[in-house]
Amino acid sequence: MKQALKLLLLATFALLTGCNNSSVKPIDEEKGFDYGRIRNEKYSNTFFNLEMNVPKNWHPQNKEEIKELTNEGRKIVAGGNENTEARIKASEINTASLLVVFKYDEEDDVMDYNANFMLVAENIKNATAIKTGKQYLNHAQKLIMGSALAITEIDKEFEKRTINGIDFYQMNMTVDIEGVPVYQTYLVTVENNFALSLIYSYLNEEQKNEIEEKAINTIKHKK
Template sequence: MNKSILVIILAALVSFGCTESDSDSPITINTSGNTYVNGFFGLEVEKPADWYAQSAEETILLQQQGNKVLSGDDKNMQKLIEAAMESSLPLFGFFEYPPGTPGKMNPNVLSVAENIKLYPGIKEPCDYVEAVKQVLQQGQLKYEFDGECQSSTIGGKPAGYMDASLHVGTFDIAQRYHAMITDGYAISFIQTYTDEASRSKVDKVMDSIQFTR
């Protein structure tokens, strides 16, 4: 499993997002109002009206640190997107507050697609969720997991999820890891929250997800 997924998961505690591009692009776009669409995966999701979304291109650049690529060059950005499609690509990420807001633990939902064509052992959503669990257990943060992966649906499609928690600074943080398998990719959705009020907010984002194909 590509361990860059760990970087993206940890980014849930800091920053993530989406932006505009062509409608059939793997980059998620804001089509109207607070509706965000990813044409490649047929994904639609609603951003809470007063929440924050960060540039997906910027996130890709952060993932590709060390590459000598100029962010202002469209051809180079396209190469970055193509490279991300071979590993892991950010789809969307919504935060209640702009990342870095002092004194705020930021409830958020982020999504990433990981190419799993080279991982024949990952056939079902829970296979991927268990793989994510193994990666997290190898990290320095002390995650606690609540049981095994459970079957579910997202936008009417088969999915799996697992709950985890950890203590960061003065905050007790809960995360729910969802995954679904489609067209050689695992699409994961990560909810981060601290209490029932913030859980309700991130649940509304998940409930808004629809698939057009």
């Protein structure tokens, strides 16, 4: 199941290289920047004024676990191409994985795919051509298609999807993992010079519906 765990990071880091702004300050040095916190099964973030549910008994990753996944994902998505790996690494200064959650713990003895979701922020202050999630996904799609992922399907057009008053643009894709199709959905919104991406991975409609009902569809701005 470790390969499945890595899948999230594979596509994610292809996405995050969409707007490499090396001239902006590191994202965590932005005034008031907040990675957020989880309390009472709810994630909240003061910097982005957001909150969303974290399903009971699911497993949020800590900073060290996210760092390990980041390092693994960078190498795998680059597929041995040193220039690509260097570009991905350079982009990391502008991005922050705010929340990474798996349904099962890595030590759990389960046969099911480890469904997962994450919330990622990217500073796009210098990417003046990107004003919407749709424009962001246009850039990201090109980089994803040029990655080492075995993509079998990917949306060419991006639908607008509004969740609790927040306007996202959505992209779906299918990746072949050792002969098994694994599905991913990307939801991207742009606010205050940041791209916020919700990314979730699943094996079937049942898993997709569970993630959306228990987590994705609960995201909202705090009052």
